[in-house]
Amino acid sequence: MTPATDPSPPVLELTGISRTYGAGPTALTVLRDVELTVREGEYVAVVGPSGSGKSTLLNLMGALDRASDGSVRLAGHDLASYSDAGLSRLRATYLGFVFQQFFLLDRQTALENVADGLLYQGVRRAERRRRAAAALERVGLAHRLDHVPSRMSGGECQRTAIARAVVHAPRVLLADEPTGNLDSASGAAVLELFDELHATGATIILVTHDPGIAERAPRMITLRDGRIVDDLCREVAA
Template sequence: MSDEIIGLEQVTRSYGSPPTLALAGIDLTVSRGEFIAIVGPSGSGKSTMLNLIGTLDRPSSGTARIDGLDVQQMSDTELSALRAYRIGFVFQQFHLAEGFSAVDNVADGLVYAGVGRSERRRRARAALLRVGLGHRLDHKPNQMSGGERQRVAIARAVVGDPPLLLADEPTGNLDTSSGDSVVELLHELNLAGTTIVVITHDVELAERLPRRVAIRDGHLVSDSGIAA
């Protein structure tokens, strides 16, 4: 098995007509087990990077490999399967179903993986215990704090044990204490073997992570993981 989990080679992405270039020849390699931040201001291309790494979008040119698979060569059905089994997503907005318990929200993360209902709920409970929410299994989102809701969202993202977790501004809607708790949890998940990529405009958050990749105007401008 290759050590590489993300491989971008001269990746570009443009939109519209006339085309607007969102990413301009990005080269990025991320090894299994890394914990990195992709940091940049609004409009820098971070969201486009997230969409490409998460296989929600395809490059206009260049090569994007995720977990050893060439995105350009895969059908939409194959990409859906890749996301279902190998990539977990955490967003700034928690995207939890308000009328459902924490267990049911997390169990939904396994629907597209074809797991039966009772097994989904068993794994959901285990994932919630993993993120420190064993006391909130039957609580609904409106009965939990922002930090707890983000932990539910993280449990949903990792319930299928994907090798890659993408977190888009995971502390953006949280107070400092709750944000610190979420970052600590991400560190714990990384130590357990999950590769984590955090997309953020928060320089202070980025500086707390082992590797920082800065992007501006669609160009990768620095990478602390590459020696000068």
């Protein structure tokens, strides 16, 4: 199967994307003429050597950076037409982020950290806590609601970060090296959680340098020198 044959509606569309930092002789072009469509329910791994533009691509898809040329559309919204405040609202509505670092607040419990993921949606406190508890249960942490990060393992902290990312039911979950700080057992558990989320319909875009991790995704995009050099869809063993 190729990406073009997927009948699902597009949730991310990148057309003619380039990203250059600086100007003049010292300008550095990190992405060049990227064309990419991600559809609802896809699980996509983005791979490539260090410096190939993987994280820059993720930042553009996540409205954390702006393209130098071309257009990025998220759920039909042209990101170039939005102010920084407008992009913040789009991120809070449509996107969930999981990074290598957990970015949990040290003095807040798992429940409070996850509930904070709903602050920008105007959800009342009691409802935030109810949804946060449900999200933590979904990632297998119903027994850790009142634990602060220092009382949890690295794998549990990353599961908490995932719960925070999905608590508002985003259209797309973006993950940048989410197992990079975990031991092999904890990393495997996090990847199994991504498999479960995808099986329930989540759209996931995962950046990784590890080909073994990328093989779990039905679609793998390879970047080299800022360009997409391969875009492969394949069957993945259950």
